[in-house]
Amino acid sequence: MPYHKCIDYSLYLVTDSTLVPEGTTLLGQVEKALQGGVTIVQLREKEMDTGDFIALALQLKTLTQQYKVPLIINDRIDVALAIDADGVHIGQDDMPLATARRILGHGKIIGVSVNNTDETKAAVDGGADYLGIGAVWFTSTKALKKQPLGVEGVTRILASMKDRRIPSVAIGGINLENAEGLLMGSFIEDDIEGYPQRRRLDGLAVVSAIIASPDPRITCDQFTSILAATNKALNIANRPTVDHVLDHVEIAVQRIRDQTPMVHHITNNVVINDNANATLAVGASPIMSQNRVELEELAAVNGAMVLNMGTLNDIDTMVLAAQANGRHGNPVVLDPVGGGATTFRKQVVQRFLSEAPLTIIKGNGGEILSMANRGGRSRGVDSLGGVDEENAKAAVEALALQHKCIVAMTGPVDYVSDGRRTYAIDNGDPMLVNITGSGCMVTSIVACFAAANRSDYLLATVSAILMVNIASEVAMARGDVRGPGTFRSALIDELYQTSLSPNVLRDKARLRLL
CATH class of the missing domain: 3.20.20.70 (Aldolase class I)
Incomplete structure (x- = not known):
C-alpha cells in the first residue's frame, strides 16, 4: 500500500x-x-x-x-x-x-x-x-x-x-x-x-x-x-464523530499487538533507547539502523519508517530510507525536530518535503507553524510561546492539503488533520515537557499505529497521541512518581499497561472534532 x-x-x-x-x-x-x-x-x-x-x-x-x-x-x-x-x-x-x-x-x-x-x-x-x-x-x-x-x-x-x-x-x-x-x-x-x-x-x-x-x-x-x-x-461518516474515533482506538491498539510490526528509526541519538522501549511497550518491534546498505532489505519487512531530525548525521541516508519504504508501501513519519530553528534545518525540511514520500508529519507548535509560514518560535529544538486554536487549526489543515499527508501539532493541546478532518486532543500531563525526547517518543508511537492501521492514517495518528497523553496522566497519578526521572519509567510502564487494557482510552479521552 x-x-x-x-x-x-x-x-x-x-x-x-x-x-x-x-x-x-x-x-x-x-x-x-x-x-x-x-x-x-x-x-x-x-x-x-x-x-x-x-x-x-x-x-x-x-x-x-x-x-x-x-x-x-x-x-x-x-x-x-x-x-x-x-x-x-x-x-x-x-x-x-x-x-x-x-x-x-x-x-x-x-x-x-x-x-x-x-x-x-x-x-x-x-x-x-x-x-x-x-x-x-x-x-x-x-x-x-x-x-x-x-x-x-x-x-x-x-x-x-x-x-x-x-x-x-x-x-x-x-x-x-x-x-x-x-x-x-x-x-x-x-x-x-x-x-x-x-x-x-x-x-x-x-x-x-x-x-x-x-x-x-x-x-x-x-x-x-x-x-x-x-x-x-451505509453508515459511513464523511467526518467521523468523536465516538467513531474512540471505537477505532481500541481496535487500533489491538492490531499492533497482533501484528507486531517492525518500525525502522533513523532518529535522535539522545532518545534512541526511550523510543525503542516505547515501541516495544505498545507491542511493536524497533530497529535503529542508519546503514544504507540494508535499507532496501529492511524496507521489504518494515511496518513503518521514522525520520527524526534531532541529529542530522546523514541526510542522504534518511532520504534514501524514506524512498525505499515508499516503494514498499510503508508509512513514513517525519519529526522535523528544530525545523524552524536554523536556516540549515529549514532547508533540510524542504528537502524531505520534496524528496521523501511522507505519510505523517508530527512536530511541536514552533516546528509546524514555521513550516506553514504562520509564525512559530523555537529555541534549539524547543517550541516557544503559546498557539491559539484558530492559528493551529489553519496551520495543520494547510500543511496537510499542501503536502497531501497527515499533520500533527503537539503541545498543551494537540491538533491532527488530513486537511478536511481536524481533531483537538486536550489530554496530556505537563510533566511530558520535563523529559528529553517526549515528542520523539510520540513520533515512534504514531509510527507503530500507522504500521498496523493503514486504512486511515488520520485515525491512527489521533489514536497514537491519545495513548501517549493518557498514559502520561495515569503515570503522574501513581504514588511512586516524584519527578521527571520516575515519570519517565512510569510512562513506559503505562504505555505497556494501556496497550493491554485499551478501554482506558475511551474512558479518559478528551477529544474534539473541530
Missing part, C-alpha cells in the same frame, strides 16, 4: 471538450461543476496539440486552485511537469507506473486505470495513489477495448485488494440514474485477519453527465446528494 495522500476523490470530474454544449466553454462548465461540489478534476484532451494543451492546463490550474481542488493531467506527464499539476492519470498502455513515479517524484499523485484483478495488484504493488476502475458501463466518450465491468466487476476488484486497499473511483457510463446503484451495489463488508472491514468506492469519475450538462452546478449538487445519501445509508 502506498503512502497516504489526503485527497477527496468523491466527485471526480474528467473533462472532454468535445462534449461542451453550444454557447458554453470548457472552463465555464468546469467552474460551474466546482461550484456544485466537484472535489478533483482531470484534464483529458486526447487530440490537443502540446502547446494548446499546456495553455488550457494553465487556465484550468488557476481555476482549480481558486477552489482548492487538485488538478490531474491525463497521460501527458510532460504537460503535468510543464504546469506543475498535482498529478497524472495513466492507463495500461501509457508510460509505466514506475517510470512515471521516477519522473514525477513522491510529491505528486499518480492514478492508474484498471480493469481486472491482475492490473489492480500490479498498480497497488507499484505504488499507485488511486485506481480508476472501469469501464463500468459502455460509454460514448471512449472506445472500449474490453467488456464493461458492471457493478459485479467493480466489487470483484475492490474485494481483491483486501487489506492493501487504496482509494478507488469508478468510471465509465456513470450518470445520475445509475450512481446510487453502483455505490450501494459495490459495498463490501467482511473480515480481514479477524477485523471487520467496510469497503466501498471512494468516488465516482464522471465525464459526459457533467461536461455535457445544461447546468453542471445543479448536476453536481445532485451527485453530491447521492453520495451523501449513500454514505448515510
Whole structure:
C-alpha cells in the first residue's frame, strides 16, 4: 500500500471538450461543476496539440486552485511537469507506473486505470495513489477495448485488494440514474485477519453527465446528494464523530499487538533507547539502523519508517530510507525536530518535503507553524510561546492539503488533520515537557499505529497521541512518581499497561472534532 495522500476523490470530474454544449466553454462548465461540489478534476484532451494543451492546463490550474481542488493531467506527464499539476492519470498502455513515479517524484499523485484483478495488484504493488476502475458501463466518450465491468466487476476488484486497499473511483457510463446503484451495489463488508472491514468506492469519475450538462452546478449538487445519501445509508461518516474515533482506538491498539510490526528509526541519538522501549511497550518491534546498505532489505519487512531530525548525521541516508519504504508501501513519519530553528534545518525540511514520500508529519507548535509560514518560535529544538486554536487549526489543515499527508501539532493541546478532518486532543500531563525526547517518543508511537492501521492514517495518528497523553496522566497519578526521572519509567510502564487494557482510552479521552 502506498503512502497516504489526503485527497477527496468523491466527485471526480474528467473533462472532454468535445462534449461542451453550444454557447458554453470548457472552463465555464468546469467552474460551474466546482461550484456544485466537484472535489478533483482531470484534464483529458486526447487530440490537443502540446502547446494548446499546456495553455488550457494553465487556465484550468488557476481555476482549480481558486477552489482548492487538485488538478490531474491525463497521460501527458510532460504537460503535468510543464504546469506543475498535482498529478497524472495513466492507463495500461501509457508510460509505466514506475517510470512515471521516477519522473514525477513522491510529491505528486499518480492514478492508474484498471480493469481486472491482475492490473489492480500490479498498480497497488507499484505504488499507485488511486485506481480508476472501469469501464463500468459502455460509454460514448471512449472506445472500449474490453467488456464493461458492471457493478459485479467493480466489487470483484475492490474485494481483491483486501487489506492493501487504496482509494478507488469508478468510471465509465456513470450518470445520475445509475450512481446510487453502483455505490450501494459495490459495498463490501467482511473480515480481514479477524477485523471487520467496510469497503466501498471512494468516488465516482464522471465525464459526459457533467461536461455535457445544461447546468453542471445543479448536476453536481445532485451527485453530491447521492453520495451523501449513500454514505448515510451505509453508515459511513464523511467526518467521523468523536465516538467513531474512540471505537477505532481500541481496535487500533489491538492490531499492533497482533501484528507486531517492525518500525525502522533513523532518529535522535539522545532518545534512541526511550523510543525503542516505547515501541516495544505498545507491542511493536524497533530497529535503529542508519546503514544504507540494508535499507532496501529492511524496507521489504518494515511496518513503518521514522525520520527524526534531532541529529542530522546523514541526510542522504534518511532520504534514501524514506524512498525505499515508499516503494514498499510503508508509512513514513517525519519529526522535523528544530525545523524552524536554523536556516540549515529549514532547508533540510524542504528537502524531505520534496524528496521523501511522507505519510505523517508530527512536530511541536514552533516546528509546524514555521513550516506553514504562520509564525512559530523555537529555541534549539524547543517550541516557544503559546498557539491559539484558530492559528493551529489553519496551520495543520494547510500543511496537510499542501503536502497531501497527515499533520500533527503537539503541545498543551494537540491538533491532527488530513486537511478536511481536524481533531483537538486536550489530554496530556505537563510533566511530558520535563523529559528529553517526549515528542520523539510520540513520533515512534504514531509510527507503530500507522504500521498496523493503514486504512486511515488520520485515525491512527489521533489514536497514537491519545495513548501517549493518557498514559502520561495515569503515570503522574501513581504514588511512586516524584519527578521527571520516575515519570519517565512510569510512562513506559503505562504505555505497556494501556496497550493491554485499551478501554482506558475511551474512558479518559478528551477529544474534539473541530
